[in-house]
Amino acid sequence: MASGDRRDDPPAAGDIKNGVASGDTIQKQLPHPHPALAPPIQSQRLRLNPNKDHKPESYEDLQLDYSPSIFSSLERYLPPTMLGMNRDEKAKFMREILLKYLPNGERSRSHRHREYRQKIISNYQPLHRELYSMHPAAFFVPSFLKAISGNTEQSFRSVISEPSPGVFTFEMLQPHFCELMVTEVENFENWVNETKIRIMRPNTMNKYGAVLDDFGLETMLDRLMEGFIRPLSKVFFAEVGGSTLDSHHGFVVEYGKDRDVDLGFHVDDSEVTLNVCLGKQFSGGELFFRGMRCEKHVNTGSQSEEIFDYCHVPGRAVLHRGRHRHGARATTSGHRINLLLWCRSSVFREMKKYQKDFSSWCGECSRAKKERQRVSIVAAKSELLKIEGGLLKSEGESTT
Ligand SMILES: O=C(O)CCC(=O)C(=O)O
Ligand SMILES: [Fe+2]
Structure with missing residues (x-):
C-alpha cells in the first residue's frame, strides 16, 4: 500500500520485510535494537534451586537492561555468600549472567543503548516530575479506574466498546495528563536539539517521536502495563499471552507538518498494543485495521x-493485538501525538515457537480450520450415505 494512500479497500498483500518500507508490503514494526552490557567477571555460580526463605530486594529504581522483577526473582538463586552483599554488587553480578544469554551483536548494541540511556538520564531535567511515577487518580478518568478496580469482564465491558472484533476502545487519560505528557515530550525534544545528542526514534517506521523509556518513564510505564493493561489483556487477549505480559516498549509518535504524515500497513512487535491519543488538534490520522494474522499468514487478503x-x-x-494488521492514514492538518505501549509476553513468545495453529486468533488459521472441519464432515456424510445405501441394497436383496 502506497504511503498516504487513502483508499478504503484492503491494502494489497506482498512479501513481509522486517521494518523495510516497500510498495504493497505489510511491514513488521520493530523497535530500534535494545539495551546493554559489559564483559562477565564472576566465577561464582547460581544455585540450582531458589532460596525460598530469602526476601529479595526491589530493583525498581535502578536503570537496568532487564525488567527489575527479573532481578528480584533471580536474587533467590544467588550463591549464599552473595546474599549479604549490597544491592549494586548483586545487580552487577546478575546482569552479567543475563547478558551471557544475548548473542554478540546484540551485546554491543545493548551496550551502546545502555550508554545512550545513561547519558540522557543523568543530564536531562524533567519538566513535570509528577509524570515519572504512577498516580492513577491524576492520570486516568474515573470511569476507567472504576472498571479496573472491578476487575471483571462485566466491569471492563461497562466502559469499553469493541466496535470490531479484537479492537477495544475506551476513555482513559485525563486532559491534564495529556497536556503534561505533550509538554514533557516537547521539553525533551528541545533538550535533544540543544545538546545535539542523536536521538533514537521509536521504531523502524517513524522518523519522529521519542522513546519514553529512554528518558526515565520506564518504571511508570511498567506500572501502567502491570496494573491496568495486563488485567484487561488477561480477559480480552488471553490466547496471545495477555495474562503474562512482562515487558514493554513505550514511545510517542508525532504526525503533521514537519513530522511523519502517515504510517504504512504493518504489525507491531508486541502481543498487545495500547495506543492513546494525547492531542493536540488535528484532522485525519485514522487508524485502519485489516484482521489478525500469524507470521505465516501475514500477507493474506482481508x-x-x-x-x-x-x-x-x-x-x-485503542487496545489491540500486536498481530492485528493496521496503519494510520495521513494527518491532513494540525499536529497529532499518540502514546504507544507495546506490551510483550516472554512466555507467549517461547511457546509460540512450538505451535503451528493459531486459529484462536489468526483469521486465516481459523478459516483453514473451519474448512478442514467442513471437508471432514462432508466426507463423513458421504461415508454414511454409502453405508446406508449398502444396507438398503442388501435389505432389498434379502426381501426379494
Ligand atoms: O499513529 C498511530 O496511531 C498508530 C501508531 C502505530 O500503529 C505504531 O506506532 O505501531
Ligand atoms: Fe502499530
Missing part, C-alpha cells in the same frame, strides 16, 4: 468483516 477504521480522539485509548 475479509470484508475485518475492515475497520477508527478516528482518534484525545484521551481515548
